[in-house]
Amino acid sequence: MxxxxxxxxxxxxxxxxxxxxxxxxxxxxxxxxAAIIGCRGGFTVQVVHIERLPDRxxxxxxxxxxxxxxxxxxxxxxxxxxxxxxxxDAGMGSDDVTELxxxxxxxxxxxxxxxxxxxxxxxxxEILRCMEEGGYGTIVVGRRxxxxxxEFIFGSVSSKIVHHAKGCTIWVVS
Amino acid sequence: MALDVRExxxxxxxxxxxxxxxxxxxxxxxxxxxxxxxxxxxGGMHYLVFKDESERRFGLEDPKYWVKRCRCLESGESKILxxxxxxxFTLHLGAIAxxxxxxxxxxxxxxxxxxxxxxxxxxxxxxxxxxxxVRVLDIIRGKPIDVVADAIEADHETYFYEHFPDLLARFxxxxxAIASLHDRFExxxxxxxxxxxxxxxxxxxxxxxxxxxxxxHENPFGLDLFGLGNILLFLVGKRIYTAQExxxxxxxxxxxxxxxxxxxxxxxxxxxxxKLFPYIPKELNYILQHFSSGAPLFYESTAELLDDLRPxxxxxxxAP
Numbered sequence: 209m210x211x212x213x214x215x216x217x218x219x220x221x222x223x224x225x226x227x228x229x230x231x232x233x234x235x236x237x238x239x240x241x242a243a244i245i246g247c248r249g250g251f252t253v254q255v256v257h258i259e260r261l262p263d264r265x266x267x268x269x270x271x272x273x274x275x276x277x278x279x280x281x282x283x284x285x286x287x288x289x290x291x292x293x294x295x296x297d298a299g300m301g302s303d304d305v306t307e308l309x310x311x312x313x314x315x316x317x318x319x320x321x322x323x324x325x326x327x328x329x330x331x332x333x334e335i336l337r338c339m340e341e342g343g344y345g346t347i348v349v350g351r352r353x354x355x356x357x358x359e360f361i362f363g364s365v366s367s368k369i370v371h372h373a374k375g376c377t378i379w380v381v382s
Numbered sequence: 383m384a385l386d387v388r389e390x391x392x393x394x395x396x397x398x399x400x401x402x403x404x405x406x407x408x409x410x411x412x413x414x415x416x417x418x419x420x421x422x423x424x425g426g427m428h429y430l431v432f433k434d435e436s437e438r439r440f441g442l443e444d445p446k447y448w449v450k451r452c453r454c455l456e457s458g459e460s461k462i463l464x465x466x467x468x469x470x471f472t473l474h475l476g477a478i479a480x481x482x483x484x485x486x487x488x489x490x491x492x493x494x495x496x497x498x499x500x501x502x503x504x505x506x507x508x509x510x511x512x513x514x515x516v517r518v519l520d521i522i523r524g525k526p527i528d529v530v531a532d533a534i535e536a537d538h539e540t541y542f543y544e545h546f547p548d549l550l551a552r553f554x555x556x557x558x559a560i561a562s563l564h565d566r567f568e569x570x571x572x573x574x575x576x577x578x579x580x581x582x583x584x585x586x587x588x589x590x591x592x593x594x595x596x597x598x599h600e601n602p603f604g605l606d607l608f609g610l611g612n613i614l615l616f617l618v619g620k621r622i623y624t625a626q627e628x629x630x631x632x633x634x635x636x637x638x639x640x641x642x643x644x645x646x647x648x649x650x651x652x653x654x655x656x657k658l659f660p661y662i663p664k665e666l667n668y669i670l671q672h673f674s675s676g677a678p679l680f681y682e683s684t685a686e687l688l689d690d691l692r693p694x695x696x697x698x699x700x701a702p
Contacts, residue, residue: 265485265595268468330600357478357646360673360680361608363601 221345233350237381238291246298255291258334259312332368348379394455409512413448413465425508428455466514476647489593501559503590528575547698556587561684573609611673623652642676666694
């Protein structure tokens with residue numbers, strides 16, 4: 209058996225990762241997951257956010273950048289907490305819902321508690337890496353509904369996950 | 383202005399009218415007030431200001447008050463000084479809006495990264511007394527690559543066989559330069575025809591103006607790639623062909639054009655110009671179609687674009 213097959217076998221479809229970015233689309237993904245599995249037992253869910261700080265180049269000075277980064281991190285941690293609460297409100301047990309905030313390695317003040325940081329690869333790559341490391345069998349993402357032209361310029365996280373994910377199920381919530 | 387600086391002007395620029403000698407500027411924050419005859423002091427050197435640079439776009443002169451054409455009094459060299467100017471603006475590409483920022487520190491950083499690489503403009507960032515990062519740039523004597531292609535006096539078929547292969551070779555080198563930026567996780571940010579100059583004499587293509595920054599996490603180099611596709615389209619066609627200009631082509635050609643043949647961003651531009659000029663190799667036309675509405679897939683990196691472009695050049699260049 210190859211290493212990849214061994215990894216695929218280890219993936220458990222009841223072990224679910226919801227990747228969120230703070231948008232309405234990703235909250236829809238949380239709502240959907242809550243509606244589908246909320247009251248049923250036997251599922252574990254981790255709500256994951258890959259930190260993507262605003263580029264330093266967009267700010268005239270270090271202070272303005274840091275302030276924006278801190279506001280971003282506070283918003284996203286609040287979003288993660290709200291997402292977890294929604295899953296609990298839907299009937300999941302508190303031990304079955306966790307949060308994971310993956311900080312950027314480029315952040316101005318390193319997160320001392322983080323087990324690892326995100327190195328600047330695309331968000332889809334980071335999500336897939338989390339999926340492999342955590343042995344998730346299901347990934348849930350929201351869909352922004354980009355036009356073809358927007359997808360060319362900005363890229364689509366959900367499209368890339370659908371194209372590149374192996375050995376797991378993807379729920380793309382519109 | 384201090385007497386010693388006036389003396390320097392008199393000594394190094396004997397033809398300069400001393401009555402027009404203005405202020406000695408060490409803090410460039412208020413760039414609108416820096417004018418003809420002022421001297422900017424940076425890093426121990428003195429730059430006599432002649433004029434604001436301007437950009438010609440859509441037939442209009444657009445003055446860039448933060449970009450000064452100067453002469454370094456110590457070295458005698460002409461220089462362009464780009465002063466710090468922060469702005470954010472929305473770049474419209476067809477129906478898409480991209481929020482862009484002008485970032486002096488980005489350009490300063492890239493200038494240091496590409497030092498000695500003649501595929502890019504050259505210069506050094508120097509802080510003024512207020513900490514503004516001024517970019518002191520060498521002047522490139524040349525013309526935008528589209529102006530060079532447009533000026534070639536030949537019908538399209540002659541142009542395509544006799545002149546285009548040389549331009550394609552130079553464009554590939556320019557793409558390799560952009561790929562080298564992407565390898566360092568840097569974007570050019572404003573890849574367009576008038577930012578790729580062909581130097582007089584050497585015919586070396588050189589990228590200028592990399593101070594645009596924008597945020598795109600999932601596809602950070604998408605905008606640069608889109609710009610490269612547009613330049614390639616111009617070079618292949620010797621101009622841009624729009625749907626409105628099809629009248630001069632035979633009826634079957636006009637009837638064959640459909641929505642899939644148009645640009646993904648600009649729906650009036652014909653991307654599949656192989657339909658207009660059947661002698662364009664299908665491999666080259668296929669590359670252009672990656673930027674069309676009908677594209678089933680896009681390039682995800684400049685390296686992918688180059689992998690397709692290089693074999694086309696080989697087939698078009700005469701055997702040695």
